[in-house]
Amino acid sequence: MEKPPCKDPIRALAERTALVDGLVERSAGDKLWPAFPAGLTLLAVGGYGRRHLFPYSDVDLLLLVESCRVAQDASGPISGFLQTLWDSGLRIGHSVRTPEECAEIHDQNIELNVSLLDQRYLAGDRALYARFAARLPRFLHAQRDPLMRNLTRLTRERHQKYQNTYYHLEPNIKDTPGGLRDYQLVRWLAHIRDVEAPPIEPAFLFLARLRCYLHARSGRDNNALTFDAQEQAAEYFAAPGAAQWMRDYFLHARDLYRAAVRELELSEAQNSSLFAQFKDWRTRLSNADFSVARERVHLRAPHALEADPELALRLFQFVARHGIRPSTEAEQRIAAAMPQLEEWFGAARPVWPAIKEILSLPYAAEAVRSMHDSGVLRAIFPEMAQIECLVIRDFYHRYTVDEHTLVTLQVLAGLRGSREPAVKRYTDLLSEMEDPALLLCALLFHDVGKGSANGAHAEASVRAAEPALERIGVPRPERDLVSFLIRRHLEMSAVMNSRDLQDPATARDMAGRVETVERLKALTLMTYADISAVNPSAMTPWRAEVLWQLYLATYNELTRELATDRIPSVASEAPEKRAFLAGLPMRYARTHTAEQIDAHLLLDGLFRQRGVAVALEKVEAAWRLTLVTGDRPFLFASVAGTLSSFGMNILKAEAFSNSQGTVLDTFTFADPTRTLELNPTEIDRLRVTVERVVLGRVDVRELLRNRPKSAPPSRNSQVPSTVSFNSEASDSATLIEIVAQDRPGLLYDLAAAISAEECNIEVVLIDTEAHKAIDVFYVTAGGGKLEDAQLETLGDALRRACGG
Amino acid sequence: MKKIEAIIQPFKLDEVKEALAGIGVDGMTISEVRGHGRQKGHKEVYRGREYTVDLLPKLKIEVVVSDARCDELVKTLTAAARTGKIGDGKIFVYDVAEAIRIRNDDRGEAAL
Numbered sequence: 001m002e003k004p005p006c007k008d009p010i011r012a013l014a015e016r017t018a019l020v021d022g023l024v025e026r027s028a029g030d031k032l033w034p035a036f037p038a039g040l041t042l043l044a045v046g047g048y049g050r051r052h053l054f055p056y057s058d059v060d061l062l063l064l065v066e067s068c069r070v071a072q073d074a075s076g077p078i079s080g081f082l083q084t085l086w087d088s089g090l091r092i093g094h095s096v097r098t099p100e101e102c103a104e105i106h107d108q109n110i111e112l113n114v115s116l117l118d119q120r121y122l123a124g125d126r127a128l129y130a131r132f133a134a135r136l137p138r139f140l141h142a143q144r145d146p147l148m149r150n151l152t153r154l155t156r157e158r159h160q161k162y163q164n165t166y167y168h169l170e171p172n173i174k175d176t177p178g179g180l181r182d183y184q185l186v187r188w189l190a191h192i193r194d195v196e197a198p199p200i201e202p203a204f205l206f207l208a209r210l211r212c213y214l215h216a217r218s219g220r221d222n223n224a225l226t227f228d229a230q231e232q233a234a235e236y237f238a239a240p241g242a243a244q245w246m247r248d249y250f251l252h253a254r255d256l257y258r259a260a261v262r263e264l265e266l267s268e269a270q271n272s273s274l275f276a277q278f279k280d281w282r283t284r285l286s287n288a289d290f291s292v293a294r295e296r297v298h299l300r301a302p303h304a305l306e307a308d309p310e311l312a313l314r315l316f317q318f319v320a321r322h323g324i325r326p327s328t329e330a331e332q333r334i335a336a337a338m339p340q341l342e343e344w345f346g347a348a349r350p351v352w353p354a355i356k357e358i359l360s361l362p363y364a365a366e367a368v369r370s371m372h373d374s375g376v377l378r379a380i381f382p383e384m385a386q387i388e389c390l391v392i393r394d395f396y397h398r399y400t401v402d403e404h405t406l407v408t409l410q411v412l413a414g415l416r417g418s419r420e421p422a423v424k425r426y427t428d429l430l431s432e433m434e435d436p437a438l439l440l441c442a443l444l445f446h447d448v449g450k451g452s453a454n455g456a457h458a459e460a461s462v463r464a465a466e467p468a469l470e471r472i473g474v475p476r477p478e479r480d481l482v483s484f485l486i487r488r489h490l491e492m493s494a495v496m497n498s499r500d501l502q503d504p505a506t507a508r509d510m511a512g513r514v515e516t517v518e519r520l521k522a523l524t525l526m527t528y529a530d531i532s533a534v535n536p537s538a539m540t541p542w543r544a545e546v547l548w549q550l551y552l553a554t555y556n557e558l559t560r561e562l563a564t565d566r567i568p569s570v571a572s573e574a575p576e577k578r579a580f581l582a583g584l585p586m587r588y589a590r591t592h593t594a595e596q597i598d599a600h601l602l603l604d605g606l607f608r609q610r611g612v613a614v615a616l617e618k619v620e621a622a623w624r625l626t627l628v629t630g631d632r633p634f635l636f637a638s639v640a641g642t643l644s645s646f647g648m649n650i651l652k653a654e655a656f657s658n659s660q661g662t663v664l665d666t667f668t669f670a671d672p673t674r675t676l677e678l679n680p681t682e683i684d685r686l687r688v689t690v691e692r693v694v695l696g697r698v699d700v701r702e703l704l705r706n707r708p709k710s711a712p713p714s715r716n717s718q719v720p721s722t723v724s725f726n727s728e729a730s731d732s733a734t735l736i737e738i739v740a741q742d743r744p745g746l747l748y749d750l751a752a753a754i755s756a757e758e759c760n761i762e763v764v765l766i767d768t769e770a771h772k773a774i775d776v777f778y779v780t781a782g783g784g785k786l787e788d789a790q791l792e793t794l795g796d797a798l799r800r801a802c803g804g
Numbered sequence: 805m806k807k808i809e810a811i812i813q814p815f816k817l818d819e820v821k822e823a824l825a826g827i828g829v830d831g832m833t834i835s836e837v838r839g840h841g842r843q844k845g846h847k848e849v850y851r852g853r854e855y856t857v858d859l860l861p862k863l864k865i866e867v868v869v870s871d872a873r874c875d876e877l878v879k880t881l882t883a884a885a886r887t888g889k890i891g892d893g894k895i896f897v898y899d900v901a902e903a904i905r906i907r908n909d910d911r912g913e914a915a916l
Binding site for chain 2: 497498500542543545546
């Protein structure tokens with residue numbers, strides 16, 4: 001029959017200590033004192049010394065002897081004394097030392113040195129003890145540096161043995177990070193440094209109760225919290241379930257681990273060396289808000305936090321930019337200002353640009369972890385509270401849900417430097433992302449619904465994320481992408497595991513779900529990060545290969561589909577809208593919002609009056625030109641050429657045409673010299689020039705002639721040009737894919753070459769990867785695919801155009 | 805005793821496991837493997853570059869059963885893993901000399 005859990009474990013441990021004290025004293029009275037009335041003292045050390053004696057823990061004794069000679073003479077009575085204790089069922093650990101020996105610091109002695117921190121007089125020569133006790137404070141003071149160094153080194157080694165994480169499926173509640181040893185460490189280091197220990201008693205009480213239970217359960221000094229033990233402990237402590245009870249365990253272990261790491265860092269900082277001073281080179285990163293010292297960011301005006309909560313965001317931007325963590329003092333300031341921060345972030349505020357910047361910077365994962373640990377992430381998104389230390393209890397999920405979320409961000413960050421071929425593909429995919437911050441944002445929220453949902457958590461996560469993102473002012477289109485990714489985050493891995501990837505229907509289905517290449521890329525990376533963050537070995541090379549094949553099949557399906565599916569006429573729409581939409585590719589409807597379509601419709605009206613309509617707007621870091629006009633030869637090439645003549649660098653262009661022959665072209669381009677931004681009159685001049693070129697009043701070749709030629713790229717960075725045709729990929733058009741060295745005017749030359757062969761450009765997809773341009777043209781001639789003879793002459797013309 | 809080793813399409817795993825559970829076979833070893841048979845992989849084109857998929861991801865299932873159950877198991881496994889297309893995989897059957905349960909030294913079919 002099990003005893004009920006003890007209410008006050010500290011008292012229970014003290015009672016057991018007192019009981020053992022009695023046994024030890026009686027045995028010493030029988031065996032020791034008759035032979036040695038003086039020159040020998042019994043001390044309790046370690047856990048026994050501090051009166052924390054667990055049911056099956058060792059009883060550690062120090063026999064303090066006046067001199068080595070006493071130790072030799074006493075060996076007989078001492079073994080008799082220890083034997084009686086053994087026979088009474090106690091596990092005794094003992095050492096015999098002179099006071100001088102106790103004060104020696106070396107590696108073999110470190111355990112003894114540390115155990116002296118908890119020494120307690122038991123019985124024997126009081127005068128000898130008084131001499132020893134008088135020396136102890138001086139010893140501790142004189143030896144604090146080597147003591148601290150040894151303690152921190154041993155602890156780092158222990159943490160290393162457990163991969164520096166408190167997340168273990170079956171933790172050892174004494175040794176794993178966040179275990180009872182870390183509690184002792186925090187107390188010892190505070191004691192040596194002569195400061196007050198941080199408040200970690202609740203965690204100690206939890207673990208102490210648990211350790212008593214584990215000892216009683218197995219009848220020995222067993223501290224392993226196995227799966228079985230977790231089930232039974234949850235029941236024993238009357239928790240609603242093992243998963244919930246383990247959540248409590250992790251919350252406490254987390255507190256202890258963080259306190260231990262903080263104490264370790266403080267102690268290591270105090271053990272300063274020349275090397276530490278070298279590390280201070282980063283101080284040059286300091287600015288008006290922050291200073292950098294000893295690899296930590298410090299707040300210059302800590303009190304400003306309460307009045308200026310945005311300082312917290314700037315702090316994490318700094319962390320995300322430089323990868324340097326906040327100092328303990330900064331963390332404490334944040335903790336102190338938490339009520340103000342919670343109140344400030346609780347109101348709807350447009351902080352998205354600041355958060356987006358954090359998520360876009362190189363050390364985003366570190367910054368988010370630091371935001372999470374300091375509680376700022378929860379102040380901004382109280383929705384996150386529901387997954388804090390939430391346990392998914394099986395042999396597969398190693399981490400709690402919040403930790404899993406942080407690990408997904410680390411996985412993406414880890415991709416950046418990888419050179420391994422199987423991983424490199426994903427690295428490339430990440431570098432092609434237009435807006436990685438949105439992917440990170442989606443990952444941040446993808447499992448939030450696990451805290452509330454029964455079953456389908458993806459939808460619950462979307463429900464939690466939507467209002468949170470609206471509150472911080474994420475614009476609609478970005479919010480839509482984030483919600484899409486969260487909602488669908490399980491689908492690729494489901495398809496991977498349950499569908500035949502060689503079957504074209506699988507790719508068709510997946511393409512229908514993601515609809516655009518951009519979303520496919522984001523979802524693929526999200527799936528990669530999500531699986532990788534389940535446990536350290538979940539993303540096997542095998543899985544990475546299967547995911548890649550699904551990506552590949554879907555990518556090819558999406559780019560193939562472009563030319564074929566057309567929007568049918570919809571009776572319910574207004575007649576002008578119906579006429580405009582009829583015959584545009586399905587891709588047009590999928591890639592544009594209702595607002596954008598309405599804006600295009602206005603341009604369409606303008607085009608009917610004036611023969612051409614052009615809109616120019618700034619989009620994030622780039623510009624977008626939208627053109628609506630009637631189709632005519634060389635149209636696409638002319639606009640591309642005009643943009644080049646203004647020094648603009650085209651990043652993407654798409655051409656759509658409807659069944660009436662109205663053409664809608666969009667060009668996304670960069671303005672490398674910031675001409676448009678610095679000279680607003682140039683915006684109008686560019687728009688008017690495009691209109692005049694389209695109407696045939698200006699010759700684009702004249703414009704291009706006035707442009708200075710740029711220097712050719714160096715030989716070793718040159719990209720070999722390839723031109724390939726594919727007549728199978730599309731039902732109605734020939735697909736031309738051109739990979740070439742990017743240069744100003746390239747698109748104009750290519751498009752002009754195609755138009756010169758009297759071919760019609762239907763759809764163009766342009767992508768630039770550093771100096772490499774990848775252009776895909778969907779081309780028709782006389783309403784159908786190109787003839788073989790045409791392919792040959794066009795191929796030659798295009799290859800010449802690539803050469804410049 | 806016989807050891808049945810089956811190389812199957814990854815997406816067929818759930819069906820195969822269910823079918824085997826249906827005839828009372830619960831214990832098996834599953835590993836992620838890559839290889840090719842007559843299917844010989846294929847070529848994919850990605851952004852103008854050819855990308856050869858020569859080793860295809862498959863799953864290997866290993867089960868050991870008594871001689872008497874072997875035929876039934878192979879029949880069930882084949883039916884569950886078949887799509888009728890190239891790449892469905894293969895099944896190999898081996899003789900097993902001995903089986904030992906490490907925990908208690910059970911021998912032969914008792915150890916299965």
